[in-house]
Amino acid sequence: MSTARTWAVALTGVDGHLVEVEADLSNQTPDFKIIGLPDKALGEAVQRVHNACKNAGLDLPRRRLTVNLSPASLPKHGSGFDLSIAVSTLAAGGLLARRSIAGTVHIGELGLDGRLRPVPGVLPAVFAASRAGFDRVIVPKANEDEARLVPGVEVRAAASLAEVAVWHGADVEVPDVDAVDAASPVPVREESLDLADVVGQPEAVEALIIAAAGGHHLLLSGPPGAGKTMLARRLPGILPRLTEKEALEVAAVRSLSGEVVTRLDGSPPLESPHHSTSAAALVGGGSRAARPGAIARAHRGVLFLDEAAEFSRVALDALRQPLESGVIDVHRAGFTARFPARFQLLLAMNPCPCGNYGIRGAECVCPPMAIRRYATRLSGPLRDRVDIDLQVMRVAAHRAMAGEGSSLTSSAARERVRAARERASERWRATPWRRNAEVSGTWLRQGALRLERAVRAPLDRALERGALTLRGYDRVLRLAWTMADLSDRDQPGLDEIGRALHLRRGTTQ
Known part of the structure; x- marks a missing residue:
C-alpha cells in the first residue's frame, strides 16, 4: 500500500475545519503535486517539504507524489499545512508509521533546514481538532504555550521535522537545533486608570457604570478638554473579569491576528483605532485569508472610537450589523469568514469641527x-443603536484646581457592576440572554415581565409623537432594567423610565 493519511486544520475566520491530508505514490516519472484547492503559499509547500526532508535526512522516494487535501471544495490557505504534507508523504514511502500519523493532527510551517516555524491561529486550530475528537496534536515549539490552553488535548511541541519523524517511528538522528522563536508577545501596559481620578463629572461616571452594568453602547459628546477620552479609557476597568470561556474566545481572535498568546488574560480588551482607519481595517478580511479587524479584536471588550465624526461614513456604517447580531461576516470572492463581535461601542465626538459650539464663553467659528x-x-440608524447619548461639559476652574476626584473608585464601581449583572443573569436564567442589552425588545414589551401601563406611559407618548423609534423604545426599556438592577429593585418604576429617557436623548450638565 502506497497511500498514507494524516490531518491538518483549515481556518475560516475563527472556525476550524479538519482537512484530511492524503499522500499517494505511483510508479511514474518523479513529480510532486498538491491538489485540493490550495492557495499560492500552500502550493509553494512542495519546495519547502522537499528541502526540509532532505536536510533532515529523510529522503523522499523518487516517484510521482500526489497530495490531496480533502474536502477539495474547502479553500486552504497559508503554510500551516507543511508539516502534515511532509509526514504523509514520508509515511507513504514507508519511513513513518501510517497508524501513528492517522490519529494525529499536524500544524506547522517548515523551514528549508527542517526546523518548524510558528504559524498564526494555532489556538482555534487546536480547538477544532479537539471538537472533532482528536486527542493528540503536534505543533511548533514556539506555539506550545498557546496550544496547551485547550484542555483535554495531548500537545507535542517539536523544534524540527526530524523530531516529529522519530515520534512516528523513523530511524533518524535528531539534530540539536535552536527552536524558531515566535514574535515577541505584545507587551501588556499596566496603566493605573481609576475612576477616582475623574474630577467633577458625577453624571458621566454614573452613565459609565450603567453602560458597564447592562452592556449598553454609549456616546459622549462635548468640547475638547471635557474629559471624554479620560472617561472612555476607564470603562474596561469597571467591567467584570472575563470567564475562562470568554478569555479563550478573545485569545483565539488574538491568535488569528498573529499575536503571540502565552496565557489567558481575564481583562476585557480595549480597541481604539485611529479615525483614519479604513472600513476594511475595522471589519477585517484579506485577499487570500481572513484576518480579524478592530471590531472582532474588541470581542468581549470595548471598541472606542475617539473623534467618531472624523471616521469615514462607510467605516461607521459597517458597525451596524455587528451591533445587532454580535458577529461580523467578511465576504470575499473565494471565501466567507465569520468572527465573533460582541462588544460595547463607546463613541466620543465634539459638537462641531472647532469644538466650541454651544460652549459658554467660547467662540465657535464654524458656519451653520x-x-x-x-x-x-x-x-x-447608527445613533439609534446607541443606548446612552451623554453631553459632557468642561469642569469649572474651581473644581479642577481643588483636585478633588470622584469619590467612587474603579474597584467599588466594578463591584456595583458585578452585583447588577448577577441580578440580571438570575432574572434571565431561563432565556438565552444574560445582560440587559441583549434581551429581545419583543420579549420586554410583550413577555412575562412587561411593565404596567402607568410605568410605560412616558415611553408610549414619546413613541406616538415620533420622538422615539421602536428600537429606541426597546433600548430605553433595557436601560431602565439596568438602573433597577443597580438600585436592587425588582423592576423599573417611573423614576428609572424617566432617567433612561433622559440619558437616551442626551443631557447637558
Missing part, C-alpha cells in the same frame, strides 16, 4: 452648514 454636516456624520 458645517455644524449641521458635522452632527450628521453619525447616521440616524
Whole structure:
C-alpha cells in the first residue's frame, strides 16, 4: 500500500475545519503535486517539504507524489499545512508509521533546514481538532504555550521535522537545533486608570457604570478638554473579569491576528483605532485569508472610537450589523469568514469641527452648514443603536484646581457592576440572554415581565409623537432594567423610565 493519511486544520475566520491530508505514490516519472484547492503559499509547500526532508535526512522516494487535501471544495490557505504534507508523504514511502500519523493532527510551517516555524491561529486550530475528537496534536515549539490552553488535548511541541519523524517511528538522528522563536508577545501596559481620578463629572461616571452594568453602547459628546477620552479609557476597568470561556474566545481572535498568546488574560480588551482607519481595517478580511479587524479584536471588550465624526461614513456604517447580531461576516470572492463581535461601542465626538459650539464663553467659528454636516456624520440608524447619548461639559476652574476626584473608585464601581449583572443573569436564567442589552425588545414589551401601563406611559407618548423609534423604545426599556438592577429593585418604576429617557436623548450638565 502506497497511500498514507494524516490531518491538518483549515481556518475560516475563527472556525476550524479538519482537512484530511492524503499522500499517494505511483510508479511514474518523479513529480510532486498538491491538489485540493490550495492557495499560492500552500502550493509553494512542495519546495519547502522537499528541502526540509532532505536536510533532515529523510529522503523522499523518487516517484510521482500526489497530495490531496480533502474536502477539495474547502479553500486552504497559508503554510500551516507543511508539516502534515511532509509526514504523509514520508509515511507513504514507508519511513513513518501510517497508524501513528492517522490519529494525529499536524500544524506547522517548515523551514528549508527542517526546523518548524510558528504559524498564526494555532489556538482555534487546536480547538477544532479537539471538537472533532482528536486527542493528540503536534505543533511548533514556539506555539506550545498557546496550544496547551485547550484542555483535554495531548500537545507535542517539536523544534524540527526530524523530531516529529522519530515520534512516528523513523530511524533518524535528531539534530540539536535552536527552536524558531515566535514574535515577541505584545507587551501588556499596566496603566493605573481609576475612576477616582475623574474630577467633577458625577453624571458621566454614573452613565459609565450603567453602560458597564447592562452592556449598553454609549456616546459622549462635548468640547475638547471635557474629559471624554479620560472617561472612555476607564470603562474596561469597571467591567467584570472575563470567564475562562470568554478569555479563550478573545485569545483565539488574538491568535488569528498573529499575536503571540502565552496565557489567558481575564481583562476585557480595549480597541481604539485611529479615525483614519479604513472600513476594511475595522471589519477585517484579506485577499487570500481572513484576518480579524478592530471590531472582532474588541470581542468581549470595548471598541472606542475617539473623534467618531472624523471616521469615514462607510467605516461607521459597517458597525451596524455587528451591533445587532454580535458577529461580523467578511465576504470575499473565494471565501466567507465569520468572527465573533460582541462588544460595547463607546463613541466620543465634539459638537462641531472647532469644538466650541454651544460652549459658554467660547467662540465657535464654524458656519451653520458645517455644524449641521458635522452632527450628521453619525447616521440616524447608527445613533439609534446607541443606548446612552451623554453631553459632557468642561469642569469649572474651581473644581479642577481643588483636585478633588470622584469619590467612587474603579474597584467599588466594578463591584456595583458585578452585583447588577448577577441580578440580571438570575432574572434571565431561563432565556438565552444574560445582560440587559441583549434581551429581545419583543420579549420586554410583550413577555412575562412587561411593565404596567402607568410605568410605560412616558415611553408610549414619546413613541406616538415620533420622538422615539421602536428600537429606541426597546433600548430605553433595557436601560431602565439596568438602573433597577443597580438600585436592587425588582423592576423599573417611573423614576428609572424617566432617567433612561433622559440619558437616551442626551443631557447637558
